[in-house]
Amino acid sequence: MxxxxxxxxxxxxxxxxxNCAYMSPLLKSVEEAGIQGIQKRRTPTEIKPEDFFVHSNQLKKLFAQLIHADNSQRIAIQPAVSYGMAVVAKNLDCKAGQNIVVAAEQFPSNVYPWRALAKEKGLKIKTIAPNNESKTRGKEWNQHLLEAIDKDTVMVALPNVHWADGTRFDLLAIRQRSREVGAILVIDGTQSVGAYPFDIQAIQADALVCAGYKWLMSGYTSCLSYYGEYFDGKKPLEEVWLARKGSEDFSRLVEYEDEYEGFAARYDMGGRSNPFLVPMMIAGVSQVIDWRxxxxxxxxxxxxxxxxxxxxxxxxxxxxxxxxxxxxxxxxxxxxxxxxxxxxxxxxxxxxxxxxxxxxxxxxxxxxxxxxxxxxxxxxxxxxx
Incomplete structure (x- = not known):
């Protein structure tokens, strides 16, 4: 131990x-990685074209390792959970009369996108609350969530662990039920991934979005997300040049390329290769993997x-x-x-x-x-x- x-x-x-659920204190190694990034940025000639790709790819591989994903190209580097969920909202195949199932009092970043989408598309949000007076509160809450998923459910959007009180949701059972009705499963892993085991291959969530400044021991404005097959070939929030085929060759950047890099690269944020935050995230996620x-x-x-x-x-x-x-x-x-x-x-x-x-x-x-x-x-x- x-x-x-x-x-x-x-x-x-x-x-x-x-209070790590509020914000983790910085590891000395994470702080040092940020300082080194700032010092390197003093001299632009020290930053080579490959630096825009190598460190980002390393970070994606580390996060894929942490969540047991078999393809690191399914990982996107983003600034916040709101960004990662906005990608989901933009690409959800839905129609009026369908519903989205959520747990009561989820963190706002996993609620506001669905409220806006519901208003735009004529969807219903089914919010399932716990019975705080019950001695079997968590068990009942999970059961009621399963019962709420029906033939009209297009998406279930949950945390793995409730941000306010740590209630654990049975994602394996919820995934099975969502698959039965053809709904996708979207997980906010911010309060669990990094401190609680998560296996994306077992749970088979369609999307997993994790802010980095809590249990991933990283800096603020850092988020790592996984997007499964449902999101292959869909629309990004922004047109990031780094996400295009052949963008490694800086001499040909004005030979504009419409084709994106594979899988989730299109969902990367602009400036994904931030020379301060990416090294900090590499240090933080590396330490979490080492601890297990x-x-x-x-x-x-x-x-x-x-x-x-x-x-x-x-x-x-x-x-x-x-x-x-x-x-x-x-x-x-x-x-x-x-x-x-x-x-x-x-x-x-x-x-x-x-x-x-x-x-x-x-x-x-x-x-x-x-x-x-x-x-x-x-x-x-x-x-x-």
């Missing part, structure tokens, strides 16, 4: 940072075992183990504890978590240790007084 990796980060010892998501899960699970014991004693409400992940989970307050009191105590002890809806979102990583969990437990006890 992995040991604590705090030495690989620059974190203040005065802050109990349990299965080991990250095991570390976080072992680390938080004492926390869940105390949460149960204090009357906090949390998801059943079968429907939660170890790196991100929400806890809801018992009636005798006020949210404002919790916020006050956490601020006093410099505990960084996120408050999302009715849940306190806790998201540990390898830089956390037993001391961090002890500080959190003591703060929760203090809020109960």
């Amino acid at each position: 992995l040991s604590c990796q705090k030495h690989l980060f620059t974190l203040s010892p005065d802050i109990c940072y349990l 998501p299965t080991e990250i899960q095991a570390y976080c699970k072992n680390l938080t075992l004492p926390l869940f014991t105390e949460l149960e004693k204090l009357g906090y409400i949390f998801e059943q183990e079968d429907y939660r992940v170890a790196h991100l989970f929400g806890i809801r307050l018992p009636q005798n504890i006020a949210m404002e009191k919790v916020k006050e105590v956490f601020s006093k002890h410099r505990i960084s978590v996120s408050f999302r809806g009715s849940a306190i979102r806790i998201s540990p990583h390898l830089y956390n240790d037993e001391k961090d969990i002890e500080i959190l437990i003591n703060a929760l006890k203090e809020a109960d007084k």
Whole structure:
């Protein structure tokens, strides 16, 4: 099992940072890669034509390895989840009267594109909410999502892990049901890929979109996406010259080429070869691969075992183990504890978590240790007084 990796980060010892779902602290290696990129950019003669392609292709291969994709050309480099989902919205084959199934309170980037599309095309959005009072909340939520997928469903758009409270959705069952009715499956992997195992060949999602600044340990304005066969040959959001056949030959760029590079290259953003962000993403994704998501899960699970014991004693409400992940989970307050009191105590002890809806979102990583969990437990006890 992995040991604590705090030495690989620059974190203040005065802050109990349990908030990777908000934004990961920078690995020292990622920070250094960005600095080196900036330093190289000082002198344009150091940047060769091949630099516009080699590093981008390396990054795509790394992400393909992480999600177990057998073709790195199906990976696109983009700036944000909103961009990746806009590609989906632009290319969804749909007609009036069909529906899109989503989970309640998904992150907005996986909702706004479908609302706009529904208004334009006459679609219906079926939003499936959980029963927060149920002791089998996650199981029931998954079942209701399956039941919502019907003959009129054109797309199911979900996260792997709910961003607000860490509820895990059974993507294998959802994929099977969506295939039965001919609907595509689109996944926002931002809060899971990099910390929780994901196998695109097993799940066979049609699209997977992942922001990089959380569990992929990378910089902001960085996103990696996978597009399956459904999106082959469809329309990009922008006409990127780097995505055209033969663009490696700078001497022939004005011999305009209509044909794109294969598979998902057409969905790359303009400026995909950013000399600062791409090296940072390479460093971040490389480290995640080296750690392995299965080991990250095991570390976080072992680390938080004492926390869940105390949460149960204090009357906090949390998801059943079968429907939660170890790196991100929400806890809801018992009636005798006020949210404002919790916020006050956490601020006093410099505990960084996120408050999302009715849940306190806790998201540990390898830089956390037993001391961090002890500080959190003591703060929760203090809020109960």
